[in-house]
Amino acid sequence: MNTELSQVQLRELLDAARNIQPWMTRIRHRLHQVPEPAFREFETVGFVAAELTELDAALVRRVGDTGIVAELDSRLPGPVVALRADMDALAVEEKTGAAYASRHPGWAHSCGHDGHMACLLGACRVLREIGLPAGKVRLLFQPAEEQGNGAKLMIEQGALEPLPAAIFSLHGWPGLDVGTIASRGGTVMAASDVWAVRLVGRGGHGARPQEANSPILGLPGLIEALADMTGDELVVSPCVVEAGQAPNVIPDAAVVRGTMRTLSPEGRTRALEEMARVVARACGPLGLTHQITLDQHTPPVANDAALHERLVGTARGMGLDFALLSGPSMGSEDFGFYLEKCPGVMFRLGVGKTCPSLHNSAFDFCDEALPAGAAMLAAMALEALRSS
Known part of the structure; x- marks a missing residue:
């Protein structure tokens, strides 16, 4: 028929x-x-x-x-x-x-x-x-x-x-x-992961930054390094920054959130491994600890x-x-x-x-x-x- x-x-x-x-x-x-x-x-x-x-x-x-x-x-x-x-x-x-x-x-x-x-x-x-x-x-x-x-x-x-x-x-x-x-x-549309990177330093008084280790100082390099991961089959977009609540208090922690788009399970695995390396390189020299979490995954x-x-x-x-x-x-x-x-x-x-x-x-x-x-x-x- x-x-x-x-x-x-x-x-x-x-x-x-x-x-x-x-x-x-x-x-x-x-x-x-x-x-x-x-x-x-x-x-x-x-x-x-x-x-x-x-x-x-x-x-x-x-x-x-x-x-x-x-x-x-x-x-x-x-x-x-x-x-x-x-x-x-x-x-x-x-x-x-x-x-x-x-x-x-x-x-x-x-x-x-x-x-x-x-x-x-x-x-x-x-x-x-x-x-x-x-x-x-x-x-x-x-x-x-x-x-x-x-x-x-x-x-x-x-x-x-x-x-x-x-x-x-x-x-x-x-x-x-x-x-x-x-x-x-x-594949006609990419997979998506919502991620968050938490940077942890040491808070303190805004008048004495030498006594603190501000996680905010790690944000520019980290955000740039994450965005630089973007290529033909990968898009990493830092979209949200959360840090501090008062103008005279150096916070203990800062958070960057965003999305990662990949085209295959293998590409996603490689991208997550590279993200871990990128975050470690950005935080290590500044004495900051970090945690990466994935909140949501959508398949391609x-x-x-x-x-x-x-x-x-x-x-x-x-x-x-x-x-x-x-x-x-x-x-x-x-x-x-x-x-x-x-x-x-x-x-x-x-x-x-x-x-x-x-x-x-x-x-x-x-x-x-x-x-x-x-x-x-x-x-x-x-x-x-x-x-x-």
Whole structure:
């Protein structure tokens, strides 16, 4: 049996998604107005749950307080295929000037999760209207991607049970023409570790520094040495410095926190070993002791090669532009946790070449990109159901 959809079928899917663009736009604008922090997406999840009910998607599981697992069921034997969208927002003061701008001061959908949710709800509507050939499509609305641990909680609380045959997700991407699909097989986004280095010296009076050993004096050399570790397949970024509480007291300790991005388990091991050497070299001559801690690890997003090839054919068959990525992004995404359990693909969806960058206060997901995102998610789900 031919498991791939024909060009006619793919373009019918895209037409179906284009027909509901006004509906998806209204959904995105509504979600855009209520950005919420990780694990506190209460208004968001209430709205999403109501829309899923309207679409006859069965709510099968709540994860924590704000995660949702829903399903479209063909009532015929077959595999499960999963589609995922993230829901949380960023601590950013929005400056888009949009009529539907954030109503929550200090919070904004500056990473486009409002668009991701609208695309997934759009895919759900298209799939409901067209019908599934067999099996089920599982819809994962995940909290706390920005913290890097929402996917892990979803998995721990059964979102992948029974294990899907495949899982798909998208990310809106500035710098690509609107509606362009981009991806690659293998690693597409880096692993991330949140680290902290604590320097310990000897505190004292600000008037008598000769009687103390200030850990603050070790910070400039340490920060520069850590940043100098950055190379083609490694990014080390010191981002937070904590030291002292009073202007006349030399503190006993100082802390530097940041992130490390790597592309493979082997590269991560080498980077951690090098970090230990760098910190020791920076602290030793100053008589400072040190401690390195890792607070959080997010694995790389590694796309399945065969499913990526199917994605390429699907995008081109649909008449969408496709861009093959030359290499991975050093940004991270907790979708990698799902891909450790089952094969899948995360692809980029172009939201405009001149669109402000992700996490920028002026970023706003492009409504014209919604049909392509919804149609691609629906098509990848249908083809996975037909092939499993």
